[in-house]
Amino acid sequence: MAEVKLFGASLSPFSRRVEMALKVKGVEYEYIEENLAEKSSLLLEYNPVHKKVPVLVHNRKPIVESLVILEYIDETWKQNPIMPEDPYDRATARFWAKFIDDKCLPAFWQALWSKENEREKAKEEACHHLKTLENELNAKGTKFFGGGTIGLVDIAANFFGYWLAILQEAAEMDFVTKEEFPVFFDWIDEFSSCSAIKESLPAKDKMLAVFQSRFKASTWKY
Amino acid sequence: MAEVKLFGASLSPFSRRVEMALKVKGVEYEYIEENLAEKSSLLLEYNPVHKKVPVLVHNRKPIVESLVILEYIDETWKQNPIMPEDPYDRATARFWAKFIDDKCLPAFWQALWSKENEREKAKEEACHHLKTLENELNAKGTKFFGGGTIGLVDIAANFFGYWLAILQEAAEMDFVTKEEFPVFFDWIDEFSSCSAIKESLPAKDKMLAVFQSRFKASTWKY
Numbered sequence: 001m002a003e004v005k006l007f008g009a010s011l012s013p014f015s016r017r018v019e020m021a022l023k024v025k026g027v028e029y030e031y032i033e034e035n036l037a038e039k040s041s042l043l044l045e046y047n048p049v050h051k052k053v054p055v056l057v058h059n060r061k062p063i064v065e066s067l068v069i070l071e072y073i074d075e076t077w078k079q080n081p082i083m084p085e086d087p088y089d090r091a092t093a094r095f096w097a098k099f100i101d102d103k104c105l106p107a108f109w110q111a112l113w114s115k116e117n118e119r120e121k122a123k124e125e126a127c128h129h130l131k132t133l134e135n136e137l138n139a140k141g142t143k144f145f146g147g148g149t150i151g152l153v154d155i156a157a158n159f160f161g162y163w164l165a166i167l168q169e170a171a172e173m174d175f176v177t178k179e180e181f182p183v184f185f186d187w188i189d190e191f192s193s194c195s196a197i198k199e200s201l202p203a204k205d206k207m208l209a210v211f212q213s214r215f216k217a218s219t220w221k222y
Numbered sequence: 223m224a225e226v227k228l229f230g231a232s233l234s235p236f237s238r239r240v241e242m243a244l245k246v247k248g249v250e251y252e253y254i255e256e257n258l259a260e261k262s263s264l265l266l267e268y269n270p271v272h273k274k275v276p277v278l279v280h281n282r283k284p285i286v287e288s289l290v291i292l293e294y295i296d297e298t299w300k301q302n303p304i305m306p307e308d309p310y311d312r313a314t315a316r317f318w319a320k321f322i323d324d325k326c327l328p329a330f331w332q333a334l335w336s337k338e339n340e341r342e343k344a345k346e347e348a349c350h351h352l353k354t355l356e357n358e359l360n361a362k363g364t365k366f367f368g369g370g371t372i373g374l375v376d377i378a379a380n381f382f383g384y385w386l387a388i389l390q391e392a393a394e395m396d397f398v399t400k401e402e403f404p405v406f407f408d409w410i411d412e413f414s415s416c417s418a419i420k421e422s423l424p425a426k427d428k429m430l431a432v433f434q435s436r437f438k439a440s441t442w443k444y
Contacts (some may be wrong), residue, residue, distance in 0.1 A: 049321065049354060058310075063309055063310070063313045063317075064317060065316070065317055065320055068313050068316045068317050068320065069313070071312070071313065071316065072309055072310070072312070072313040075309040075312065076309045086292070087297040087298045088283055088285070090293070090294070090297065091285045091290050091291070091293065091294040094287070094290045094293065095285075095286060098287055098290065099271065112356055132271060133320055162404050164246075
């Protein structure tokens with residue numbers, strides 16, 4: 001068995017987080033693509049509580065929950081840290097990563113997938129949270145949330161760095177624009193040009209086709 | 223200004239988490255009770271994103287989100303660690319603390335505060351999550367989730383160590399019993415007899431009176 005295995009799904013931004021961190025660290029791993037419609041018995045054994053990807057298996061021991069995995073990776077392989085050293089900066093990074101998971105991602109899910117009559121309100125809320133995140137980056141004045149190099153928050157925000165544009169295109173929506181979020185769009189350019197990031201992302205045309213068909217199959221109008 | 227200040231609310235188990243950690247560490251602090259119906263301008267300044275307690279202010283810098291604060295406290299004051307040293311054990315502790323926040327607490331909130339016709343299902347789900355947590359403690363075979371001393375998960379679980387019994391009494395419910403959760407009830411005894419914990423908990427009679435009146439004022443039947 002390989003020392004490091006990752007059970008993931010190619011269209012899961014949470015799985016991509018783990019790949020990004022492993023690539024930033026230069027850790028070799030075996031990737032196992034899970035079929036989410038028919039999960040493997042190994043996945044269920046490794047993550048009996050949530051039965052979800054991603055699961056990182058290191059020396060036969062499973063670690064689950066993407067943000068928990070990211071911190072584990074950073075503590076286990078010290079090179080190219082994705083967490084700051086200072087306790088206050090570490091707390092700040094954890095705060096924003098949690099903000100992305102608790103507020104931003106659910107809001108964007110709603111904005112993209114809710115019924116027509118609920119969509120405008122959901123878009124407004126999603127943009128409000130994204131502006132909060134953009135303001136943080138603007139106040140820091142650095143290229144990345146992690147400073148000069150990508151860190152926990154950048155990796156946690158990968159949905160916004162890549163997926164969002166494709167989902168907007170697939171749904172024929174354009175509520176997040178460069179004009180409204182100039183600092184964030186600069187970040188997207190920087191983020192998506194990092195080699196560890198580029199190598200971890202699914203091909204755009206494949207994603208676009210998948211999501212276009214999902215939006216078309218939706219009973220709600222797009 | 224004191225070096226360490228805590229903005230909290232006496233009936234918030236999230237605020238109590240921070241007090242417990244500070245007491246375990248022996249860190250002196252000034253406690254400021256917030257009126258949640260009329261939050262202070264300082265609280266809003268320190269936590270503009272969520273506008274919630276608890277907020278820890280250390281050297282004039284605010285830290286928010288209770289689990290983030292606990293890790294900050296552990297990294298800043300090294301004595302009496304509440305996090306394990308080994309990265310895998312650290313990941314495990316973070317996983318269970320997150321499980322408590324994401325699954326257990328919302329489920330118990332539903333079980334206690336939902337309409338009569340939704341209550342049975344909510345109770346079942348809450349007990350299912352609590353059993354998952356109990357199984358983890360049982361498998362560890364230690365006095366506390368933290369091992370021989372209380373750690374992150376014990377502190378995160380303080381709601382179950384103290385509040386739950388009082389809420390059940392106030393609502394005249396008894397769906398979580400010692401017979402069903404023997405390992406968990408042993409943990410409650412150990413947990414609530416630690417001095418750092420006892421000192422951080424609001425008086426039982428005050429809590430009981432507050433919650434009895436809340437349940438009585440509810441439009442749902444208890």
